[in-house]
Amino acid sequence: MTLHLRACTYAYRPWARPVLSNLDYQLPPGVTVLLGPNGAGKSTLLRLAAGVTRPRTGNVHLGDLPSRARAYRGAVAWMPQHITAMTALTAREQVAYTGWLKGMNRTDAWTASATALARVDLADQADTRARRLSGGQLRRVGVAAALVHQARVLLLDEPTAGMDPRQRRIFRDVLAALTDEVTVLLSTHDVADLAEESDHVTVLQAGRIRYTGTTDGFLAHAPTDATPGRRAEAAYTALSETSG
Numbered sequence: 261m262t263l264h265l266r267a268c269t270y271a272y273r274p275w276a277r278p279v280l281s282n283l284d285y286q287l288p289p290g291v292t293v294l295l296g297p298n299g300a301g302k303s304t305l306l307r308l309a310a311g312v313t314r315p316r317t318g319n320v321h322l323g324d325l326p327s328r329a330r331a332y333r334g335a336v337a338w339m340p341q342h343i344t345a346m347t348a349l350t351a352r353e354q355v356a357y358t359g360w361l362k363g364m365n366r367t368d369a370w371t372a373s374a375t376a377l378a379r380v381d382l383a384d385q386a387d388t389r390a391r392r393l394s395g396g397q398l399r400r401v402g403v404a405a406a407l408v409h410q411a412r413v414l415l416l417d418e419p420t421a422g423m424d425p426r427q428r429r430i431f432r433d434v435l436a437a438l439t440d441e442v443t444v445l446l447s448t449h450d451v452a453d454l455a456e457e458s459d460h461v462t463v464l465q466a467g468r469i470r471y472t473g474t475t476d477g478f479l480a481h482a483p484t485d486a487t488p489g490r491r492a493e494a495a496y497t498a499l500s501e502t503s504g
């Protein structure tokens with residue numbers, strides 16, 4: 261089942277210039293990294309894909325399922341850019357609560373919460389109140405919440421922001437361990453860290469798709485003398501500079 265945004269236009273105010281205008285986007289299978297400068301519209305695209313924001317015109321589907329359908333919200337997980345610590349809840353309770361909101365029963369959500377926290381290396385903080393966690397730990401709670409209900413599509417808004425290098429590596433391991441049935445779209449400014457390990461790259465600029473395709477195709481935009489290990493950054497810079 262493919263997630264498809266068709267002719268989507270979105271503006272935050274009726275009179276404002278649209279952030280996304282007549283955008284067509286089809287999410288390929290595997291892991292896609294969404295790149296773009298601040299304000300390009302990455303979070304907006306992810307919110308539309310998650311069904312938490314409706315396009316002014318156009319539509320969003322997962323296969324035949326429209327984003328307004330209840331089943332759509334069960335099939336898609338969204339990790340917002342800003343994770344809110346729920347007052348008085350522990351990390352495990354917060355993740356379990358997300359599972360319950362997504363339709364799991366209480367027992368399954370409680371069990372799956374512990375598993376998801378272990379996957380992001382946060383088992384030792386499961387009983388800590390979420391509001392006492394560091395920024396990087398809270399982001400891992402956000403990733404765990406996205407993993408908890410076995411969604412088919414994961415939409416992750418800057419999942420590695422604020423994570424230390426070890427945690428970023430663990431996050432890459434989490435992605436690598438996902439089964440082929442799971443499709444991922446994640447936004448990041450960590451171009452070097454994530455882009456070279458993804459299957460696909462999408463570059464968004466001022467609400468338009470500047471590039472979408474395989475990671476190899478993306479890296480081919482790097483100059484031939486680009487330093488090994490910095491090819492993704494070089495490719496991104498080259499694409500940004502040649503934008504029309």
Ligand SMILES: Nc1ncnc2c1ncn2[C@@H]1O[C@H](COP(=O)(O)OP(=O)(O)OP(=O)(O)O)[C@@H](O)[C@H]1O
Binds near residue numbers: 298301341
């Ligand atoms: N709640 C809002 N109200 C009004 N304008 C908004 C709102 N959220 C975002 N915008 C505007 O929409 C545009 C796209 O924002 P968006 O957050 O989607 O970009 P982004 O690519 O995710 O940026 P960043 O990399 O900084 O997170 C920006 O011009 C931003 O100012």
